[in-house]
Amino acid sequence: MPKRVLVIAAHPDDETYGMGGTIAWHVRRGDNVTVLIMTDGVTARHTVTAPQEAAAVNACAILGVEHVRFARLADQRLDSLPLLDLIKPITAAVNELGAQIVYTHHRGDANQDHRAIFAATLVAIRPFGACPVEQAYSYEVASSTEWGAPFAETAFVPTHFVEITSTLEDKVRAAAAYSETYQSEVKPFPHPRSLEAVRIYAQQRGVSVGVPAAEAFVPIRQLVKEN
Numbered sequence: 001m002p003k004r005v006l007v008i009a010a011h012p013d014d015e016t017y018g019m020g021g022t023i024a025w026h027v028r029r030g031d032n033v034t035v036l037i038m039t040d041g042v043t044a045r046h047t048v049t050a051p052q053e054a055a056a057v058n059a060c061a062i063l064g065v066e067h068v069r070f071a072r073l074a075d076q077r078l079d080s081l082p083l084l085d086l087i088k089p090i091t092a093a094v095n096e097l098g099a100q101i102v103y104t105h106h107r108g109d110a111n112q113d114h115r116a117i118f119a120a121t122l123v124a125i126r127p128f129g130a131c132p133v134e135q136a137y138s139y140e141v142a143s144s145t146e147w148g149a150p151f152a153e154t155a156f157v158p159t160h161f162v163e164i165t166s167t168l169e170d171k172v173r174a175a176a177a178y179s180e181t182y183q184s185e186v187k188p189f190p191h192p193r194s195l196e197a198v199r200i201y202a203q204q205r206g207v208s209v210g211v212p213a214a215e216a217f218v219p220i221r222q223l224v225k226e227n
């Protein structure tokens with residue numbers, strides 16, 4: 001049965017660097033995937049937001065996703081907003097889509113927006129009433145998850161892996177779409193956001209579970225229903 005999938009990203013490009021291969025895999029297996037991007041991703045640095053949104057639409061199209069929603073909150077300032085302002089657009093997306101599988105950020109990321117999104121997601125997917133969410137996972141984002149504070153309680157310890165051997169090149173092409181922004185999000189090697197690093201990270205996660213390429217996730221909740 002096709003599933004309804006919601007991918008929550010703090011910034012345009014997190015969805016691709018974090019789990020572009022898994023997004024493409026969901027689309028290929030017939031799932032209905034929506035990407036919700038919470039901030040403009042750039043206004044901490046400059047005010048030119050349109051190319052970032054256009055790049056996100058292009059990157060998601062490369063991954064096979066037609067539905068991209070923009071909450072348009074301010075980049076790098078989510079920790080100064082009431083959590084409710086983050087919860088509302090996530091709750092609206094979860095309920096309007098009837099999302100069965102939700103992907104969100106990791107609570108230990110270096111980026112404060114990522115941490116705020118994790119906290120808001122936990123509230124938005126509380127399992128009561130008509131909440132449709134059966135599975136929720138945290139994904140990792142290059143140059144944020146591995147740059148988090150080095151403490152056990154914030155470590156990213158994945159136990160859920162999705163093979164992306166056949167979708168890795170889609171992920172690389174989608175990441176390359178983010179070079180078409182006002183200030184390119186694609187950095188030169190050895191930056192974790194270089195295209196070379198996208199392949200290396202995918203291979204590193206892959207070989208750790210015996211496949212050529214993979215993406216890694218930390219399960220937040222997995223409900224197996226009787227029917």
Ligand SMILES: [Zn+2]
Nearest residue numbers: 010011014111
């Ligand atoms: Zn981000």
